[in-house]
Amino acid sequence: MYQDHIVIDGLQYSHWDRNYFKMLQASGINAVHATLVYHEDARQTMTRFAEWNSRFEQNSDLILPVYSVTDIETAKQQGKVGIFFGAQNCSPIDDEIGLISVMRRLGLLIMQLTYNNQSLLATGCYEQNDSGITRFGQQAIVEMNRVGMIIDMSHSAEQSTLEAIEISKRPICISHANPTTAHEALRNKSDTVISALTKAGGLLGFSLYPFHLPNGSDCTLNDFCTMIADCADKYGVEHLAIGSDLCLNQPQAVLEWMRNGRWSKEMDYGEGNANNSGWPDTLPWFAGKDGMENIYNGLLKHGFNDKDAGKIIGQNWFDFLESGIKPIA
């Protein structure tokens, strides 16, 4: 049964308010990886934490912060939604390796090394040339391994991703992307990458952002589950999860912040274009409160047994977090 499983969405950036938390609670999701920042620097990241502390205070009947997987279990027991934090970029550490442990203490459990562009640590997936993991990046990976901050390469370029997998002594994740074999997109990942990722014990979260999906906003539940079933055959079910990339109720300004940050004077359209610059239409079978349960049922229909469907909708994230965020003594 859906309700028996720990359900985790491995990436969202919706408009976080009380109504949305109620929707999450009703969805049966026990924990969400919430994007804390896109381009915010260290100082601004503190303000984002402060804003979340205020949400936790005002909605303590609905949500709680996740500092360890025990908090996810508590959330499930109490019928609340655990929120764990990730950064989509390495901007929270500025140029300072010491801030990795500081951010980890604040509850930043996951950090991408780059968001689309070249960063101080690695190359993003929209750059023309991928120079791989930088000198600072190599140090940062070692430190992230030490403190138990999970490396996420969702928005990184291929060579950088392969090198991160190689350098990291702990499994890494691609929290939200799909295989290019299912849909060709700069943000999706090649078989080479997913093979290396999963062979090293890593986790792939399937995205439900229409630009990453076969047939875009017309992607059916069947299309989506077929993609998962193919990957389960190729890479093993224990490496697969959901990272929906759901961005509900956000204005266009947020999309522009995600895409442009402070770095460009020209509009960047991501995987869209000038004639298609807005939020893509959400998937009707996913955006509502039954989204995760629909996936669960879809997986059962595709021949997954209850246990394996449960792994994909949350248990794999739980296990990955449990081992991934333990500091090395």
Next chain:
Amino acid sequence: MYQDHIVIDGLQYSHWDRNYFKMLQASGINAVHATLVYHEDARQTMTRFAEWNSRFEQNSDLILPVYSVTDIETAKQQGKVGIFFGAQNCSPIDDEIGLISVMRRLGLLIMQLTYNNQSLLATGCYEQNDSGITRFGQQAIVEMNRVGMIIDMSHSAEQSTLEAIEISKRPICISHANPTTAHEALRNKSDTVISALTKAGGLLGFSLYPFHLPNGSDCTLNDFCTMIADCADKYGVEHLAIGSDLCLNQPQAVLEWMRNGRWSKEMDYGEGNANNSGWPDTLPWFAGKDGMENIYNGLLKHGFNDKDAGKIIGQNWFDFLESGIKPIA
């Protein structure tokens, strides 16, 4: 016996290096309230935490961070020194109330509302006019009470201190200062303040900074213990502790940072003057590894029993922390 007690020094700002940690360990001190910042803003405070994380990593055989009093017990059991953090000013929160919970999460257990000067929250003890707790200060006190961050008024002016005691729903501390009845100084506290503080359940840590002491650097152990004994009679032994204000092995530049921060182009001499602008000579019976044990023995000679001497050298700080840093649910 000295060794049976939990020993806590309620304020130090020494030059923190491995040799000094060994000295602390040898002194039998189980925990030290380390000043994290004087004038550093939020961003710079993160770097101070990062520097400490590096010290914890490199000296994990000697020191550990204190996030709750359990960590102090662990330190004692393991023969290590627990480090708990305080700010001598409200600069770590910039102008943002939300940063109180963020700093608390990072381990800032104690914060002064002001350091000598007017701050955004209150008036410092060197200002000519004391306008009391500000509008922001009132909000900050409520928030510090909520998250379990202890209010420290060591460097604050009289009216501000009395108002902080009144407004705060939890006992506050003066972590390092002495009674003006023992020695007249802008940094020392009147009977009015100490009476109000202790009646409200607060804690006074006696300072060993020569400018705060009767006879300055010539203050004897006997002078010091007489001061404590007088206070025990007046205010009750359960409100008394040690906050040595020990600043060992620091260069003149650090003294100037403490006094001048970024706020003055002219030299500020604190309680010194142009002809006496350096660090005062330390007390020979305190600055070495036997300092706290000397105080313990001095207290016994002054008629304190073992239990009460133990309260003063650490148990009172332990109990005060235990209740003071628990967040209000």
